[in-house]
Amino acid sequence: MLLLCYDVRSDTPQLPRQKGRSAFPHARLHHSDIIFQHLRAQHLNNPGRCESCIDVEEHAGTADATTLPSYGAGTAGLLLAIILTEDPFINVAVLEAGSDGRTNPNITIPELRGEIIDTEYDWAYYSTVQPGLYENRSQAVNRGKTIGGTSAMNWMIHNEDSRIQLDIWESLLNLTSWNSDASLGWNWETLSTAFRESEVFFAPSSNASSAEQPDPANHGSSGYICSTLQRSVLSLLSDYVTPALLNAGYAVPGDRNGGNVTGAGLLPLAICPGNYTRSYSGSAYTAVQDRRNLHLYTNAQVTDISWISTTTGNVTARGLNYVDTSGRTSNTSLSIQAQDIILSAGIAGSAPILERSGVGNPDILTPLNITPIVNLSSVGTGLRDPLMMQYQPLQYNFSVEFTGGEYAQNYIDLRPAQDVLSPADYNAASVWLNETTSIPGLEDAQLLVFKHLWFTRQPLIEMAWQYSSTQSMPYTLIPLSQGTIHINTSDPLAAPVIDPNYNSVTAIINNETVPWDLWLLSRASQFYVTQLASTPPFSDVLTKTDPDHNLSPADYQQAVYERTGTSQHLTGGLPMLPRSAGGAIASDLLVYGTQNVRVVDGSIFPYQPSAHPMGLTYSVAVHAAKILQRVKGSKLTYTEDPGRSNSSSNATAVFPTNLPTATYDVRGSAVPASSSVAVSTGGVEKVEDQYVRLVLWLSPFPKSQIMSSQ
Numbered sequence: 001m002l003l004l005c006y007d008v009r010s011d012t013p014q015l016p017r018q019k020g021r022s023a024f025p026h027a028r029l030h031h032s033d034i035i036f037q038h039l040r041a042q043h044l045n046n047p048g049r050c051e052s053c054i055d056v057e058e059h060a061g062t063a064d065a066t067t068l069p070s071y072g073a074g075t076a077g078l079l080l081a082i083i084l085t086e087d088p089f090i091n092v093a094v095l096e097a098g099s100d101g102r103t104n105p106n107i108t109i110p111e112l113r114g115e116i117i118d119t120e121y122d123w124a125y126y127s128t129v130q131p132g133l134y135e136n137r138s139q140a141v142n143r144g145k146t147i148g149g150t151s152a153m154n155w156m157i158h159n160e161d162s163r164i165q166l167d168i169w170e171s172l173l174n175l176t177s178w179n180s181d182a183s184l185g186w187n188w189e190t191l192s193t194a195f196r197e198s199e200v201f202f203a204p205s206s207n208a209s210s211a212e213q214p215d216p217a218n219h220g221s222s223g224y225i226c227s228t229l230q231r232s233v234l235s236l237l238s239d240y241v242t243p244a245l246l247n248a249g250y251a252v253p254g255d256r257n258g259g260n261v262t263g264a265g266l267l268p269l270a271i272c273p274g275n276y277t278r279s280y281s282g283s284a285y286t287a288v289q290d291r292r293n294l295h296l297y298t299n300a301q302v303t304d305i306s307w308i309s310t311t312t313g314n315v316t317a318r319g320l321n322y323v324d325t326s327g328r329t330s331n332t333s334l335s336i337q338a339q340d341i342i343l344s345a346g347i348a349g350s351a352p353i354l355e356r357s358g359v360g361n362p363d364i365l366t367p368l369n370i371t372p373i374v375n376l377s378s379v380g381t382g383l384r385d386p387l388m389m390q391y392q393p394l395q396y397n398f399s400v401e402f403t404g405g406e407y408a409q410n411y412i413d414l415r416p417a418q419d420v421l422s423p424a425d426y427n428a429a430s431v432w433l434n435e436t437t438s439i440p441g442l443e444d445a446q447l448l449v450f451k452h453l454w455f456t457r458q459p460l461i462e463m464a465w466q467y468s469s470t471q472s473m474p475y476t477l478i479p480l481s482q483g484t485i486h487i488n489t490s491d492p493l494a495a496p497v498i499d500p501n502y503n504s505v506t507a508i509i510n511n512e513t514v515p516w517d518l519w520l521l522s523r524a525s526q527f528y529v530t531q532l533a534s535t536p537p538f539s540d541v542l543t544k545t546d547p548d549h550n551l552s553p554a555d556y557q558q559a560v561y562e563r564t565g566t567s568q569h570l571t572g573g574l575p576m577l578p579r580s581a582g583g584a585i586a587s588d589l590l591v592y593g594t595q596n597v598r599v600v601d602g603s604i605f606p607y608q609p610s611a612h613p614m615g616l617t618y619s620v621a622v623h624a625a626k627i628l629q630r631v632k633g634s635k636l637t638y639t640e641d642p643g644r645s646n647s648s649s650n651a652t653a654v655f656p657t658n659l660p661t662a663t664y665d666v667r668g669s670a671v672p673a674s675s676s677v678a679v680s681t682g683g684v685e686k687v688e689d690q691y692v693r694l695v696l697w698l699s700p701f702p703k704s705q706i707m708s709s710q
Contacts, residue, residue: 106119157612168607169191194619218258431509522561
């Protein structure tokens with residue numbers, strides 16, 4: 001296969017290299033040229049390349065079975081394109097809806113992070129009105145519309161998820177084999193390996209915090225994304241917050257990239273320490289932009305997928321339709337053909353493109369005069385956004401001379417429920433979770449995941465201490481409430497309908513019906529703030545808490561309710577789960593019901609990560625490259641274990657009945673004892689070691705068999 005692009009300045013055809021033998025170390029294939037097409041491609045108008053891609057078609061023959069054309073380049077897609085083009089015989093054409101902002105200081109300077117919000121580099125979407133929020137407020141949904149996508153906009157926190165949470169991913173898929181290659185599964189080993197392969201870590205300088213003690217084994221040294229700790233540490237954090245947390249009995253560990261993410265401290269930021277600039281997929285592209293086989297076209301907005309066959313079996317895509325939004329040409333309807341399509345349009349783009357292409361719920365598509373091609377009602381579902389208190393509950397004495405705050409830094413405290421709830425609240429919530437077998441609007445697999453995380457002491461609450469000395473914001477890491485993203489018009493350039501559905505899950509706790517996510521955020525925040533407000537040395541510089549931590553729980557919850565909203569950590573919309581369990585994406589990245597359309601971005605996460613999403617998104621990109629090489633090279637097959645059910649209606653959590661319960665002292669430390677509530681709280685330190693697989697099986701295996709498997 002050849003990709004033919006016309007240079008708009010000279011109309012001279014530019015031909016990629018002819019096919020040859022792959023030099024890519026992981027590839028086991030003889031490549032034809034590969035066309036890689038991207039919607040969310042965050043890429044540059046590379047001088048000497050096409051500034052707009054006009055009627056890009058296949059020419060000079062038909063691609064063979066090893067050809068791997070793809071589409072999409074946001075945070076994940078651009079890194080995926082970069083990795084694939086390490087093989088000089090793979091040609092990648094990247095389509096980006098936005099323009100090039102790589103030299104904009106509001107992107108490159110870490111301390112100006114977020115300054116491109118509501119500019120030309122932001123899609124600037126809004127959610128629907130939210131009945132679960134105070135005054136039904138709509139929420140901004142800021143997504144990067146430039147080279148680098150949202151990785152050009154975010155707060156640059158570059159951490160990975162816990163071992164327990166990443167191992168859940170593969171358990172939910174019910175896979176028994178990936179062609180006998182364990183390196184292609186979706187678990188801690190594969191995704192943490194991918195994380196390290198994406199990263200080049202720089203140890204902190206001598207004037208940064210020495211308490212973090214990064215372990216080189218937990219970090220990469222030859223990837224595309226730089227990460228490091230801060231140049232200096234705000235003295236508020238080092239001299240007041242950390243000692244107070246230690247005095248209160250909270251763990252303040254060192255490196256949290258080794259599988260256990262719980263605790264407080266500085267987290268790595270995606271910053272290149274040499275020139276102290278943002279490191280993201282856009283800067284990674286800058287380093288390789290002269291590759292002859294990597295082509296980038298900005299202002300090219302994909303509208304939908306064109307199909308070859310839609311009559312029998314899984315449908316086959318022909319290519320992508322897109323529009324030139326730059327005004328440089330008169331073409332309003334352009335196309336690019338390929339044997340395979342990869343969407344990396346992100347949570348706000350991939351699902352709407354599928355729906356405009358006829359893949360989705362017929363009840364949504366038919367009224368819009370869109371012919372359903374694949375009946376896949378899971379498209380656009382499983383959207384999640386953690387609930388965040390958009391206010392600082394801890395306010396400090398500004399007469400104190402804090403130092404070290406001139407550089408961006410993020411001091412993050414990740415806590416399990418046991419650490420930030422009173423014993424009474426924790427046990428009452430555990431009773432409700434144990435008694436709840438299903439929640440309307442929530443796939444059983446999602447409830448299963450949350451229960452597992454709750455009882456194995458995984459982080460569910462974050463307190464984010466930002467580099468500004470006036471920000472300490474709590475939020476729920478893993479909400480139970482889930483929403484949707486859909487289209488409501490056939491207009492290909494219209495904004496999607498984004499409904500995070502905040503606070504839609506209610507719980508009965510102590511005979512009171514409460515919004516679960518709000519209740520957890522409020523109770524955890526009040527408990528945490530109360531601890532720090534009374535613990536020196538932080539209590540010495542505290543001026544007030546707002547809301548007042550001495551309020552009644554009901555009044556404090558009302559105050560939190562009035563100040564909560566988006567965390568901008570949206571994931572999901574195309575969950576990677578078995579189709580019968582509400583999935584839209586298979587474990588080989590294919591969209592169910594299609595032969596050659598895949599998705600690689602944060603919309604495929606089957607649940608909300610407890611880490612900030614960027615690190616896992618990069619991991620997905622690296623891991624996807626390995627899967628794509630195998631898929632095209634050795635006809636990868638996988639099977640689902642018939643002994644396990646992949647039906648959401650049959651999914652059951654097998655919780656231990658013989659575990660000791662635990663109560664918790666005011667410092668959040670486990671105290672083995674008999675609980676007044678006869679439920680398995682899972683509060684013992686070794687629960688995660690002994691029963692890490694126990695609650696994940698989606699079929700009721702005999703307990704003796706499950707317990708002996710660990």
